[in-house]
């Protein structure tokens with residue numbers, strides 16, 4: 262395929278992805294906002310006032326970046342996993358498989374679809390948070406780049422999950438048993454400095470901790486870890502997953518019998 | 519050597535193709551097949567023979583176990599994307615998103631082939647219009663009837679104007695009138711130069727559309743010839759006569775006859791045989807022939823012979 266044709270194919274996949282989540286917006290755009298409102302009411306207003314300060318900020322301010330990040334990552338992941346799996350399930354993925362579109366374009370199209378949904382959710386949730394807390398951005402470039410990279414990483418993660426999934430159960434197992442626990446333990450609700458040394462060490466093996474803290478650094482200027490480390494890790498993970506998915510698609514894993 | 523202009527090219531050339539699925543099913547056991555450019559080619563065979571497997575391999579949906587596949591001289595192992603760009607596929611089963619509108623299904627497909635949106639819409643209007651579903655373009659595909667879905671898949675396969683169109687049972691579940699109009703449409707695009715490979719279980723369809731055909735059974739090709747030659751192999755035709763005689767009917771010499779029931783008589787007539795002596799003999803017996811028809815499609819009988827022989 263020539264470069265112009267490849268570009269058209271990429272835009273087609275991306276547009277299809279965006280059309281899909283916009284078409285089902287009550288399922289894709291509304292729930293994260295409702296969840297966020299609940300978090301703010303319960304953790305921020307009801308419980309947070311009793312907790313007092315954390316990292317030099319009110320508890321509500323402290324948890325807001327993590328909550329935003331959590332919505333973004335959940336949305337990005339669930340977009341690619343459900344879109345790709347349902348394309349597999351309905352066999353409409355065959356439309357792409359029989360065409361000359363290169364695999365890397367398929368990956369980019371789906372992944373950026375997930376990123377866009379993550380970012381839209383990020384904006385909606387951030388806007389919602391302004392009803393509950395004040396928010397000033399400490400470092401805009403860090404904030405934006407970390408949110409885009411993290412969304413991309415989770416989009417790719419969703420794709421891997423979808424490629425291996427054989428049933429609808431398989432697309433909820435990873436989010437339920439891996440991602441949610443890691444996110445909750447990833448320093449969304451507390452600073453790991455509050456933990457005993459041993460558990461601080463354990464927490465540092467959790468990749469989500471780095472994303473949440475780097476994002477928190479962008480907004481609040483405080484972090485439990487070094488931001489450079491977070492960027493390096495996320496970038497490496499993105500490259501690794503991209504290469505893995507490319508390999509899986511070339512082999513036809515889960516797609517070609 | 520004399521220069522003859524463009525060398526004759528095969529649209530499809532398959533050698534030694536085998537496929538064993540992961541569950542151990544050996545679906546193809548060494549297939550050789552050539553389809554000339556411009557041909558209207560029928561791929562026939564009973565359920566489970568390996569037709570869809572063969573097509574799946576040509577279109578990259580199924581991984582072959584061994585063998586080579588060339589599409590317009592492009593080896594799929596060397597440049598599958600180029601080979602794919604030559605092919606349009608109408609699969610046996612519906613495989614579009616049920617949530618998308620018909621127009622989105624076809625224009626997205628065009629996008630995957632790198633066709634600019636304006637051109638895609640122009641062609642969508644043409645092909646959806648030709649196939650009589652333009653008015654339904656904004657319906658989500660799940661609201662289309664079965665026959666409309668088939669036509670949508672044909673339009674989708676044509677949007678990048680492929681040189682080779684492969685249709686896996688395109689007329690399954692399609693009513694007679696619509697089937698005839700689909701035949702006319704397929705003939706038209708074949709006459710315009712597109713090579714067509716078609717699988718079908720309606721042998722009347724193969725007889726009326728295809729110039730050449732292969733019969734595949736149990737993963738092997740058991741017949742590969744022109745439709746005309748195949749039909750000429752038929753040396754006997756069976757006629758069904760509706761008669762109004764309640765009495766015994768005596769055997770007419772030279773014909774093999776069976777009394778199916780009171781009013782029905784089946785007679786085998788050899789190719790070189792005339793029907794006149796039969797009617798003369800029957801009317802001498804006082805048997806009135808009210809009407810007469812062919813027992814079945816001729817190709818159908820031959821097909822059953824061939825496949826039956828194989829099975830025996």
Ligand SMILES: Nc1ncnc2c1ncn2[C@@H]1O[C@H](COP(=O)(O)OP(=O)(O)OP(=O)(O)O)[C@@H](O)[C@H]1O
Nearest residue numbers: 518539541543545564565566567568569570571572
């Ligand atoms: N994905 C698969 N995994 C395992 N076996 C398969 C798979 N697809 C087809 N088969 C088997 O391969 C054989 C050939 O199937 P195929 O679909 O090619 O037949 P077909 O000629 O298209 O039949 P039909 O006329 O019913 O469509 C059958 O025995 C079938 O059960």
Ligand SMILES: [Mg+2]
Nearest residue numbers: 569570571610
């Ligand atoms: Mg089939």
